[in-house]
Amino acid sequence: MILNRRLLPHVDWLLLGGVVALTLIGLTTIYAVTWNIADNQPGGEFWRQAYAVPVGLAALMACVFVDYRTLAQRSPLLYGGLLLMLVAVLAVGFEAKGSRRWLDLGVGSLQPSEFARLVLALVLAMVYGDGRRSARSMRDLMIGGLVLAGPFSLIFLQPDLGTAVTLVPIYAGIVYVAGLRMRWVVGAVLVGVLLSPVVWTFGMQDYQKERVLTFLDPYKDPKDAGYQQIQARVTVGSGGLTGKGFGQGTQGAYRFLPEGHNDFVFAVLAEEQGFAGVIGVLGLYLFVIWRSLDAARLARDRVGAFLVVGLVSWFLFQVVYNITMQAGLAPVKGLTLPLMSYGGSSLVATMAGFGLILNVRMRRFTN
Amino acid sequence: MLSPGAYEDRQNLQTRLAGLRAGVVVVFVFLVVAFWVLQVLQYAEHRDRAERNHTRSIPLLAPRGVLFDRNGEVLVSSRRSFRIAIIREQTTDVQASIRQLAEVTHTSEDELKAIVDRHRGEAPFRPIAVIEHATDAQIAAVIARKLELPEVVVEQVPMRTYPESALAAHLFGYVGEVRQAQLKLPRFAGLPPGAVIGQAGLEQVYNELLMGTDGNRFVTVDSRGREIEELQRQDPLAGQRVRLTIDADMQRALEAAFQADGFAGAAAFVDPRTGEVLALTSLPSYDPNDFSVGISSATWAALNEDPLRPLGNRLIQGLYSPGSTFKIVMAIAALEEGVITPDTEVSCKGSGVFYGRRFKCWNTAGHGPMTLRHALEQSCNVFFYTLGERMSIDTINKWATRLGLVGKTGIDLPQEKASLVPSEEWKLRERGERWYPGETISVSIGQGAVSVTPLAMAMMMATVANGGTLLTPHLVMATDQGDGWEPVAPPAPRSTFLIPPGHLAAVREGLWMAVNEPRGTATTRGRIPGRDVAGKTGTAQVISNEGLAAAKASGKYTRALNDHGWFVFLAPRDNPEIAGVVLTEHTEHGYLSAPIAKHVLETYFAKKEGRPLPVYKSSIPPTSNVVGTAAAVVPDRGGVR
CATH class of the missing domain: 3.90.1310.10 (Penicillin-binding protein 2a (Domain 2))
Incomplete structure (x- = not known):
């Protein structure tokens, strides 16, 4: 059962519309911020991102057509493949900006870590959703934890802590809906607070400590680490209520805020479209998350619900962290804004994720 | 088929999903508030910051x-x-x-x-x-x-x-x-x-x-x-x-003459009818272009350490003893106070005793009977000692003030120093002592506590030339902001009094004789045939005659101890249109200043009448270069510009 025509009316077109709208808003913002005055045309990043959109839509459709249960059942295979790819990245991947993340496929490059989330969500949905396992016992938690640990450690070794960390919400979200005892959460938070001095002293690299310290007082180091944080606030704040207008931003376009097309695309949007634009985009993200959680609520089985929750948890975490960072309220980490930031692999993987969510909702009545 | 407990499971899942949704809403509300603060409440601050970033x-x-x-x-x-x-x-x-x-x-x-x-x-x-x-x-x-x-x-x-x-x-x-x-x-x-x-x-x-x-x-x-x-x-x-108000040709003539003679000093040429300064100088000097290019520390140090102090403006900052040129002030004071008439005679026997002390004339043989005219012509000391005996120091101070020798001239140049002619009050205030009448005798030939700037002397001559109006010397005639020349109103005169024509004629006659008569102190040096130059020489002592003699005896004599030479003048005598001063440092004789004045005056008249401008020929033999200031004149800084 690849595609049943009767399923088409059950596609959540509103959710799909929200996803596409956010993608296009991201694309136009990249268009504005990379505009090259000398050549009078948008920068190469815009075109590369534009080409990624149809690829992403194709991936989305692919993920809609194949029944998610089929995928979930095959997930151990996918999981094995993922681990192999991540090992390959460490072995033969090419290096950029001090870490090894990409595989050269001849026709283009691929960032396997971007697809790790999909695979992990499928595996964990299967682990907790299929059969009667819940996340009530420590043993159950440990099983999922081991599944998480595989891709996490391989990505961490690249090193790409940012991407590795985004795997954790998938696990956290799924064990939460799978019945994680809340006292354990409270207990874990307490332990975390008590252990944080130890982690600070022994567990963190100097540059990571630097980032935290700079976050707490960006003016301590206004030239380097604090610079982005300060400029992000200036960029966002100078947008005001209604913004400077499309293509009229100065902070991103003139490179006062670096990575305006990438990590800080939302700040550029806030600068050009103002608080009104911020409300609009935040509303769209909220809508997309809301509709996605509907898919979880309506899912025919636990596997579907858990799959959606895993994906949404990751999406929510990254969106919220990135946007908090744009407001200067979180340390600057290389976390992109899903759907809007520049990055082909990320866009394709994210759209594929929404394909799975659409898939779950679409098949809520099928047996 | 639903397994047992599936319903309960389902309920649990829904509860947890609802909890998740609540959390999402809380987070988004938080984000909206954060952006509200940044973009609305703190807008102005961030806008300014962004503005500064890119403009x-x-x-x-x-x-x-x-x-x-x-x-x-x-x-x-x-x-x-x-x-x-x-x-x-x-x-x-x-x-x-x-x-x-x-x-x-x-x-x-x-x-x-x-x-x-x-x-x-x-x-x-x-x-x-x-x-x-x-x-x-x-x-x-x-x-x-x-x-x-x-x-x-x-x-x-x-x-x-x-x-x-x-x-x-x-x-x-x-x-x-x-x-x-x-x-x-x-x-x-x-x-x-x-x-x-x-x-x-x-x-x-x-x-x-x-x-x-x-x-x-x-x-x-x-x-x-x-x-x-x-x-x-x-x-x-x-x-x-x-x-x-400067006339470039006169200015060039003035400096060329100083250079040719190799003198340091100061000079000013003033229109006595208006107070306009036609030419002025202070030498040695410097090249202002050096400052425009950012003066090098070496050049700056050289200018500052030069013992001849080229940066100072001698014309308004140099205070000199006026010597015999002060006799003009004495003459006018005595005439105005009625102490003498133009025809009062005083006999000069080469010296005279005043207040119990003998004061010498420069001509120890004596000038014989003198009227004011001849006393000015030959600069007879005894005649003016006598005037000093007949007037108090305060009277002399009063007339010196009216003639511009007390205080600043008010020229539009910076850091002018005040000239000084003493008074009883001044001495009590400054020295804590009362005035001794004997000191008045020294003052009457321009010695003692009299110190004046060369420009003050020029303005004194301008006042004699215009009959009693003490004008404020000034340098700007007009300004142009781009829409045509706008004349600048001359500054108000400092004081006005009327010298009766008879007195004026007598003083000018005496000064004319000094330049034009065979026995005159400046004769042949300052005379211009047909121009009726009237003037007075003077020597400003650097140290006392006794001190100079002692220095010569002990071998410590240097040229720097020589007197300065004054020449003050006005022309033409009967209807003066130019007046001024030339001071040459360490030249001993006032008559050595006269040729410089003469050259500039000739330039003035030649230009006025459209004749070719004269060329200065130094009368100072190169070997006997009096002060040897040639080295002090700022050397040619070729290559700078």
């Missing part, structure tokens, strides 16, 4: 106003100069840029480095001028390497230029960068560091007029400081053009 204001320097002589000849102007600057922000390796720049411009790498180091604290987008007044070859070398050295730019700046170098240096003064301490003064409020202002002379006094207003270019730049577009341009407003 730059680049100054367009206004050229200083041109100075003209009274006939419209350009005396001081501004020309375009080019400087080479480095913008540190646009290079990743400043040291390499400096090395390459030094190489292509044939300059010292260390010097360029030192300049860049001095400006290290400034914003990196601000160009640092490393080569001022670049040569054509240097500019070409830099422009040819535009691609290799994008961080090196050629900027055009106005530069003050004095075409005739040291001519009238003390009149014009010089310009220089505003000093740190000056920036705190209200008159320089708002000037940027490095702004060029007048630091001496007219440049200083009329700085506001001459400076103009700098313009600005407001440009958009990117984060590397590269200019993207010009948003706004405000052209600079050049300083006002100023027409001086």
Whole structure:
């Protein structure tokens, strides 16, 4: 059962519309911020991102057509493949900006870590959703934890802590809906607070400590680490209520805020479209998350619900962290804004994720 | 088939999903509030910050106003100069840029480095001028390497230029960068560091007029400081053009004569009808162009350490004993006070006893019976001692004040010193002692506690020339803001009294005889046939006669101990149109000043009548160069401009 025509009316077109709208808003913002005055045309990043959109839509459709249960059942295979790819990245991947993340496929490059989330969500949905396992016992938690640990450690070794960390919400979200005892959460938070001095002293690299310290007082180091944080606030704040207008931003376009097309695309949007634009985009993200959680609520089985929750948890975490960072309220980490930031692999993987969510909702009545 | 407990499971899942949703809403509300604070509450602060980020204001320097002589000849102007600057922000390796720049411009790498180091604290987008007044070859070398050295730019700046170098240096003064301490003064409020202002002379006094207003270019730049577009341009407003009272030809004649004789000193030529200064000088002098290019520390040290103090303006800052020229004041005071008439006779026997002490005449053989005319002609001391005996010091002070020898003349030049003729009150205040009548006798021949600036003497002569109006000397006739010349009202006279024609005629007659009669002290030296030059010589003692004799005896005598020579004058005698003073330092004799005055007066009359200007021939034999000031006159600084 690849595609049943009767399923088409059950596609959540509103959710799909929200996803596409956010993608296009991201694309136009990249268009504005990379505009090259000398050549009078948008920068190469815009075109590369534009080409990624149809690829992403194709991936989305692919993920809609194949029944998610089929995928979930095959997930151990996918999981094995993922681990192999991540090992390959460490072995033969090419290096950029001090870490090894990409595989050269001849026709283009691929960032396997971007697809790790999909695979992990499928595996964990299967682990907790299929059969009667819940996340009530420590043993159950440990099983999922081991599944998480595989891709996490391989990505961490690249090193790409940012991407590795985004795997954790998938696990956290799924064990939460799978019945994680809340006292354990409270207990874990307490332990975390008590252990944080130890982690600070022994567990963190100097540059990571630097980032935290700079976050707490960006003016301590206004030239380097604090610079982005300060400029992000200036960029966002100078947008005001209604913004400077499309293509009229100065902070991103003139490179006062670096990575305006990438990590800080939302700040550029806030600068050009103002608080009104911020409300609009935040509303769209909220809508997309809301509709996605509907898919979880309506899912025919636990596997579907858990799959959606895993994906949404990751999406929510990254969106919220990135946007908090744009407001200067979180340390600057290389976390992109899903759907809007520049990055082909990320866009394709994210759209594929929404394909799975659409898939779950679409098949809520099928047996 | 639902397994047992599936319903319960389902309920559990729904509860947890609802909890998740609640959490999502909370987080999004938090984000909205955060952006509200940033974008709405703190908007203004961030907007200004972003504004400062990407707009730059680049100054367009206004050229200083041109100075003209009274006939419209350009005396001081501004020309375009080019400087080479480095913008540190646009290079990743400043040291390499400096090395390459030094190489292509044939300059010292260390010097360029030192300049860049001095400006290290400034914003990196601000160009640092490393080569001022670049040569054509240097500019070409830099422009040819535009691609290799994008961080090196050629900027055009106005530069003050004095075409005739040291001519009238003390009149014009010089310009220089505003000093740190000056920036705190209200008159320089708002000037940027490095702004060029007048630091001496007219440049200083009329700085506001001459400076103009700098313009600005407001440009958009990117984060590397590269200019993207010009948003706004405000052209600079050049300083006002100023027409001086100075006559360039007289000024040249005056300085040429001093140079030819090799004298240091000061001189001023004034129109006694208006107070306009036609020429003035103080020598030795300096080249103001040295200051325009940013004076080197070596040149600055040399000027400051020179024992002849070329930076000082002797005309208004040098205080000298007036010597016999003070007899003119005595003559007018005595006539006005009714102590004598023009025909009162006093007999000179070579000396006389006053208040129990014997005072000598310079002519120890005695001049015989003298009237005022002859006493002025031959500068008879005994005659004027007698006048001093008949008047109190306060009376003399009163008339000296009316003739301009007390206080400042009020000329529009900076740092003028006050001339002094004593009074009883003055001595009590300054020395804590009462005045002894015997001192009045010394004062009556211009010795004792009398010290005057050469310009005060010139104004005294101008007052005698115009019959009693003490004018304020001034240097500016008109200004032009770009819409035509606007005359500048002359300053008000300091005082006016009327010298009766009979008295005036007697004094002028005596002064005329001094220049034109065979026995006159300045005869043949200052006389111009047909011009009726009237004048008076004088010697200003540097030390007392006894001191000089002692120095000669002990071998400590140097020329610096020699008296200064005065010559004060007016012409023509009956209807004077020019008056003034020439003081030559350490020349011993006032008559050595007279030829300089004569040359300038001849230039004045020749120019007025359209005849060829005279050429000065020094009467001082080169071997007996009295002071040897040739070395002190600022040497030719060829190559600077």
